Amino acid sequence: MFGFVASRVARAALTIGFVVTFAFVVLRLSGDPAMLIMSVDAPPEAIEAFRKAWGLDRPIWEQYVAYAAKALSGDFGNSMRDGRPAIELVLERVPMTLAITIPAFLIKIGLGIPAGIFAALHRNSVLDRLTMTVSVAGFTVPSFVLALLLVLVFSVQLGWLPSSGSESWQHAILPIITLGVAGAAVLARFTRSAMLEVLGQPYIRTASAKGVPWRRVVSGHALPNAAIPTVTIVGFMIGSLIAGAVVVESVFAWPGVGRLLVASVANRDLAVVQAILLAIAISMVAANLAVDIAYGWLDPRPRRGRAHA
Amino acid sequence: MDKLVEIRGLTVDFAQGGRSIRALHGIDLDVGAGEAVGLVGESGSGKSVTWLAALGLLPGTASIRGSVMLDGRQMVGAPRSMLETLRGRRVAMIFQDPSSSLNPVFRIGRQIGEALGLHRGLKGAAAEAEAKRLLDRVGIANGARRLRDYPHELSGGMNQRVMIAMALAGEPDLLIADEPTTALDATVQAQILALLQEIRHESGMAIVLISHDLGVVAENVDRVCVMYAGRLVEEAASDTLFDRPRHPYTRGLLAALPALDGPRTRLVSIPGSVPEPWNLPKGCAFAPRCGEADEACHGSQPPLVPVNAAERVLCFRTRYFPDAPASQPQPVPALQDAAFREAVL
Ligand SMILES: Nc1ncnc2c1ncn2[C@@H]1O[C@H](COP(=O)(O)OP(=O)(O)OP(=O)(O)O)[C@@H](O)[C@H]1O
Ligand code: SF4
Numbered sequence: 154m155f156g157f158v159a160s161r162v163a164r165a166a167l168t169i170g171f172v173v174t175f176a177f178v179v180l181r182l183s184g185d186p187a188m189l190i191m192s193v194d195a196p197p198e199a200i201e202a203f204r205k206a207w208g209l210d211r212p213i214w215e216q217y218v219a220y221a222a223k224a225l226s227g228d229f230g231n232s233m234r235d236g237r238p239a240i241e242l243v244l245e246r247v248p249m250t251l252a253i254t255i256p257a258f259l260i261k262i263g264l265g266i267p268a269g270i271f272a273a274l275h276r277n278s279v280l281d282r283l284t285m286t287v288s289v290a291g292f293t294v295p296s297f298v299l300a301l302l303l304v305l306v307f308s309v310q311l312g313w314l315p316s317s318g319s320e321s322w323q324h325a326i327l328p329i330i331t332l333g334v335a336g337a338a339v340l341a342r343f344t345r346s347a348m349l350e351v352l353g354q355p356y357i358r359t360a361s362a363k364g365v366p367w368r369r370v371v372s373g374h375a376l377p378n379a380a381i382p383t384v385t386i387v388g389f390m391i392g393s394l395i396a397g398a399v400v401v402e403s404v405f406a407w408p409g410v411g412r413l414l415v416a417s418v419a420n421r422d423l424a425v426v427q428a429i430l431l432a433i434a435i436s437m438v439a440a441n442l443a444v445d446i447a448y449g450w451l452d453p454r455p456r457r458g459r460a461h462a
Numbered sequence: 463m464d465k466l467v468e469i470r471g472l473t474v475d476f477a478q479g480g481r482s483i484r485a486l487h488g489i490d491l492d493v494g495a496g497e498a499v500g501l502v503g504e505s506g507s508g509k510s511v512t513w514l515a516a517l518g519l520l521p522g523t524a525s526i527r528g529s530v531m532l533d534g535r536q537m538v539g540a541p542r543s544m545l546e547t548l549r550g551r552r553v554a555m556i557f558q559d560p561s562s563s564l565n566p567v568f569r570i571g572r573q574i575g576e577a578l579g580l581h582r583g584l585k586g587a588a589a590e591a592e593a594k595r596l597l598d599r600v601g602i603a604n605g606a607r608r609l610r611d612y613p614h615e616l617s618g619g620m621n622q623r624v625m626i627a628m629a630l631a632g633e634p635d636l637l638i639a640d641e642p643t644t645a646l647d648a649t650v651q652a653q654i655l656a657l658l659q660e661i662r663h664e665s666g667m668a669i670v671l672i673s674h675d676l677g678v679v680a681e682n683v684d685r686v687c688v689m690y691a692g693r694l695v696e697e698a699a700s701d702t703l704f705d706r707p708r709h710p711y712t713r714g715l716l717a718a719l720p721a722l723d724g725p726r727t728r729l730v731s732i733p734g735s736v737p738e739p740w741n742l743p744k745g746c747a748f749a750p751r752c753g754e755a756d757e758a759c760h761g762s763q764p765p766l767v768p769v770n771a772a773e774r775v776l777c778f779r780t781r782y783f784p785d786a787p788a789s790q791p792q793p794v795p796a797l798q799d800a801a802f803r804e805a806v807l
């Protein structure tokens with residue numbers, strides 16, 4: 154068990170290190186922050202001074218070593234725009250993002266999983282087909298299109314809800330629905346196929362043959378097995394709580410992490426972009442670890458590819 | 463003998479890709495209390511479907527007609543709640559692949575305990591003690607520890623023993639063993655069959671032993687029913703069937719049996735294969751593979767006729783080779799006269 158945990162933690166650290174390094178290199182090769190942050194007609198000396206001040210004149214590996222050394226001691230650099238610590242900028246946006254992603258997550262779970270179970274239990278019925286049609290629509294329509302549609306109906310036509318901004322709780326409703334509906338659609342499909350797979354297994358027939366009432370066959374025998382693959386996708390959804398709303402935040406002008414990311418990339422505000430990517434990597438890796446633990450708890454069978462049984 | 467189960471005209475159609483496919487064409491079959499009946503036939507002949515239909519275990523795509531009486535109660539079309547009270551309690555069923563027939567995420571003890579709770583109201587320590595006793599009964603040593611095992615921690619043979627223990631938990635009157643040993647190797651197969659025999663003699667429970675191995679069946683049952691393409695083609699006492707098989711298909715199965723103490727193999731030596739249920743020939747379903755087939759066989763469906771009180775055969779030509787041993791079928795005079803045939807049958 155200790156070996157298992159240790160190897161997982163090592164792998165998680167490696168993943169995070171890789172993401173940070175990759176982001177560092179790509180960002181520095183893809184454009185000069187000085188040109189973007191200084192005004193267009195700034196004198197060359199000023200630009201040069203800016204570069205020097207932020208260490209951009211040094212070779213990339215030197216910059217990287219300096220960055221990594223500081224990062225390991227908890228200093229992720231400052232924003233080039235307003236000089237504040239990047240991590241602080243990111244952290245103050247996190248609650249805004251969670252304010253829409255957590256309710257959306259609850260919608261995904263609360264709507265997607267029961268819909269998937271229902272559809273599987275009533276396979277090929279009218280309601281199954283309806284559920285699946287809605288679900289296909291839900292995840293093939295890009296989220297910005299769905300967002301615009303919702304705005305068109307609820308803001309422009311009906312005038313019930315604000316279309317952008319974050320002044321009141323009503324502003325959160327459309328972003329939450331957009332995120333929630335798309336995710337619920339994915340989860341419904343996934344849950345349905347996991348359930349169908351399980352319902353076709355011999356042990357389900359055994360449970361029925363030994364006299365277990367159907368409701369209990371479903372809840373007591375099928376669901377615990379169907380939960381195993383479903384956990385993976387739920388874990389992924391948890392992992393994207395912090396950064397899964399980039400498009401939606403942009404469309405609805407919701408001041409969360411996603412919008413900060415878009416703005417910072419546009420500005421080549423390197424430290425901020427990197428701090429966000431680091432946060433994304435950490436949340437993904439943590440969610441992955443949680444999935445692994447949940448797997449071990451839900452499924453007593455040894456897993457393929459796992460170091461220890 | 464008291465009739466426990468009485469199946470009459472059992473028909474099963476599966477809705478598949480917009481059409482309806484008949485898997486079972488009217489089965490008549492009785493099982494007496496405490497009796498051991500064998501059900502034999504190649505893959506796809508409808509052995510499993512017969513009993514799954516009887517217990518209401520087929521998926522919603524199946525439509526079932528006919529009658530299955532259990533102790534005077536009609537099972538076909540019965541409400542689910544009624545079937546649920548009979549399953550496991552009056553009729554239990556075990557399956558071909560024991561390892562995937564047990565729920566992989568629960569311990570053995572919990573799965574046996576569930577049946578004990580359902581059928582005998584046992585819970586907690588009482589259920590555990592009884593589960594331990596059942597494991598002991600089916601020959602699993604160290605039951606207390608095994609109850610804590612998951613199915614993947616046990617061998618196939620052990621899992622089948624667990625399945626049997628679970629079936630015994632409801633103290634049923636009838637156990638349907640659907641190819642209980644097909645997935646197991648030969649030694650284990652013999653052990654499981656011996657265990658089933660022993661339990662039957664001890665408890666007086668009736669057994670239906672389904673297999674595609676006539677050898678396995680004949681050694682373990684009183685009476686054998688041979689199925690082909692969704693029909694019962696021959697029924698006789700085991701000894702009779704071995705000594706004097708009547709249906710050409712049964713003869714083929716017997717001829718395909720290896721020497722008595724040799725290894726058992728799948729029945730392959732009848733030329734050709736079982737027709738698909740959606741592609742049945744017009745007349746006798748066995749006609750394309752039958753050495754005795756004539757024009758009439760290809761033209762119309764033979765009826766299942768009693769040869770005597772204990773034997774029934776579904777073949778036009780039964781009467782013409784009544785007492786030939788399996789290994790050397792007698793030359794059969796070609797039958798030209800359809801009217802005569804009808805008169806005879
Ligand atoms: N759920 C189902 N849907 C459609 N067709 C089915 C279904 N179950 C069985 N059948 C068909 O019914 C026929 C009889 O199947 P059955 O399982 O009873 O055969 P069997 O005699 O038990 O053979 P085996 O030795 O392979 O178990 C087969 O042709 C099979 O394809
Ligand atoms: S009815 Fe004809 S084809 Fe069918 S088994 Fe008898 S002899 Fe053969």
Ligand SMILES: [Mg+2]
Pocket residue numbers: 509510511640641
């Ligand atoms: Mg079968």
